[in-house]
Amino acid sequence: TSYMTQLRPQFHFAPKNNWMNDPNGMVYFNGEYHLFFQHNPNDSIWGPMHWGHAVSKDMVTWEELDIALYPDEHGTIFSGSAVVDWHNTTGFFDGEAGLVAIFTYHLDKGDEQPPVQTQGLAYSHDNGRTWIKYEGNPVLGHTDKIDFRDPKVFWYEPSQKWIMVLATEQTISFYSSKNLIDWHFESEFGEGLGSHLGVWECPDLFLLPVEGTATAKWVLFVSIGDNPHGSIGSKTQYFVGEFNGSHFTTTQKDTLWLDHGYDNYAGVSFSDIPQEDGRRIYVGWMSNWRYANQVPTAGWRSQMTLPRTLGLTKVANGWLIKQQPIKELFDYTENQVTDIQFGKSYETTSPLTILDMVIDNMQAGQVTVTFHFGDTEEVKLIGRGKEGFVTFERANSGNIAFHDFFKQDASVTINQPITAFQAIIDRYSIEVFINNGRFAMTNLVFPQACLTSIQIEANHDNIHISEGTILVAK
Numbered sequence: 001t002s003y004m005t006q007l008r009p010q011f012h013f014a015p016k017n018n019w020m021n022d023p024n025g026m027v028y029f030n031g032e033y034h035l036f037f038q039h040n041p042n043d044s045i046w047g048p049m050h051w052g053h054a055v056s057k058d059m060v061t062w063e064e065l066d067i068a069l070y071p072d073e074h075g076t077i078f079s080g081s082a083v084v085d086w087h088n089t090t091g092f093f094d095g096e097a098g099l100v101a102i103f104t105y106h107l108d109k110g111d112e113q114p115p116v117q118t119q120g121l122a123y124s125h126d127n128g129r130t131w132i133k134y135e136g137n138p139v140l141g142h143t144d145k146i147d148f149r150d151p152k153v154f155w156y157e158p159s160q161k162w163i164m165v166l167a168t169e170q171t172i173s174f175y176s177s178k179n180l181i182d183w184h185f186e187s188e189f190g191e192g193l194g195s196h197l198g199v200w201e202c203p204d205l206f207l208l209p210v211e212g213t214a215t216a217k218w219v220l221f222v223s224i225g226d227n228p229h230g231s232i233g234s235k236t237q238y239f240v241g242e243f244n245g246s247h248f249t250t251t252q253k254d255t256l257w258l259d260h261g262y263d264n265y266a267g268v269s270f271s272d273i274p275q276e277d278g279r280r281i282y283v284g285w286m287s288n289w290r291y292a293n294q295v296p297t298a299g300w301r302s303q304m305t306l307p308r309t310l311g312l313t314k315v316a317n318g319w320l321i322k323q324q325p326i327k328e329l330f331d332y333t334e335n336q337v338t339d340i341q342f343g344k345s346y347e348t349t350s351p352l353t354i355l356d357m358v359i360d361n362m363q364a365g366q367v368t369v370t371f372h373f374g375d376t377e378e379v380k381l382i383g384r385g386k387e388g389f390v391t392f393e394r395a396n397s398g399n400i401a402f403h404d405f406f407k408q409d410a411s412v413t414i415n416q417p418i419t420a421f422q423a424i425i426d427r428y429s430i431e432v433f434i435n436n437g438r439f440a441m442t443n444l445v446f447p448q449a450c451l452t453s454i455q456i457e458a459n460h461d462n463i464h465i466s467e468g469t470i471l472v473a474k
């Protein structure tokens with residue numbers, strides 16, 4: 001089939017059929033990256049949750065496997081994580097290493113009572129192909145909190161313990177364990193800090209090196225559920241601070257957002273990426289709870305962001321997460337144009353197009369990039385001024401009628417000059433990275449046609465493109 005008829009993303013993971021939300025249990029083991037995901041195998045809207053499963057050798061090409069976890073008497077299977085139990089701390093593996101999934105059971109109690117959320121375990125003896133539920137489930141019982149979910153677990157070397165980071169209504173709770181089975185409450189974080197516009201979900205905690213130094217800081221991701229009365233939909237915030245095996249602390253005053261588009265939620269990082277690789281890589285769900293159930297796709301619904309490598313930069317007033325698409329993506333691309341100029345339009349017929357430009361003196365005026373999808377549909381990415389104001393306009397991007405919220409612009413003021421833009425265009429999405437990934441803007445679009453051309457303009461003679469490349473799929 002020609003690229004014009006492609007009705008699916010080509011370089012982003014999407015389920016073959018039916019509904020998907022959060023990425024779950026991302027882990028590297030025995031040469032494979034595993035991606036599990038919130039999945040309703042029976043319908044293309046959210047419903048009884050299972051863990052779908054896909055594997056990849058490079059995080060770009062994914063093979064969808066059989067469903068990994070089905071609901072049982074303890075509930076449906078909500079979000080969670082997976083780890084390699086290298087030293088058989090659980091006793092599940094007879095001296096070998098193996099995969100353990102730590103997930104939330106969601107048990108509906110009917111209309112009269114609130115649902116019950118507990119944490120359960122499952123393990124695999126065959127590289128994640130089949131799973132055995134732990135017979136002692138649940139391993140962490142219900143508390144007075146109704147929202148008590150999305151365990152992200154990692155091994156904390158100094159205390160030789162597993163740490164569980166759990167979303168507990170509008171705080172994050174930390175638990176510790178020697179064996180993944182018996183859990184002890186350590187502390188709770190977040191009251192009065194950051195954004196509380198919605199329920200706190202899908203946390204992650206990891207150490208990130210500080211760019212240009214020999215030091216590292218702990219970063220806590222917290223996704224904020226949709227508040228139907230709010231203006232942002234669902235969105236992910238982060239905190240930068242310290243973790244001592246028991247408590248997370250921060251001196252951060254502002255709310256920091258991971259992404260300035262509408263479609264990057266519930267992002268968490270891979271577990272057990274080998275030390276010699278050293279990267280911290282995360283994947284987000286490329287949708288927004290405000291309209292996720294309505295997006296106009298046929299038979300399947302939702303896709304993931306590209307996997308992104310994380311970094312941390314110190315800036316005058318605090319910290320900035322830096323995120324860039326994994327380098328493996330560029331094994332699939334080649335240069336099509338290497339000297340892009342203002343005032344020109346570049347055609348493409350590739351299923352994946354990447355625009356990469358370094359711009360001098362953008363504070364002198366405005367740069368507009370127009371992504372054309374056939375003759376009538378387009379997206380405009382505009383950057384301007386000393387303050388670095390960026391907008392992403394999707395009101396003319398094709399099908400926007402499925403939800404009122406979808407037509408609004410995404411925008412951000414980055415408070416620094418814009419020096420570089422990277423845009424990655426696949427079927428139904430545009431991921432924008434500003435200033436080498438210091439700011440991200442991830443947005444879905446539903447044009448009828450695939451991308452046909454990119455037009456680049458500046459409104460001032462002093463603005464120059466010092467490096468400008470268009471890459472396409474090989």
Ligand code: FRU
Binds near residue numbers: 021022078079104266
């Ligand atoms: C986040 C979330 C999680 C929950 C899952 C249910 O998008 O609400 O908190 O575990 O989705 O599908």
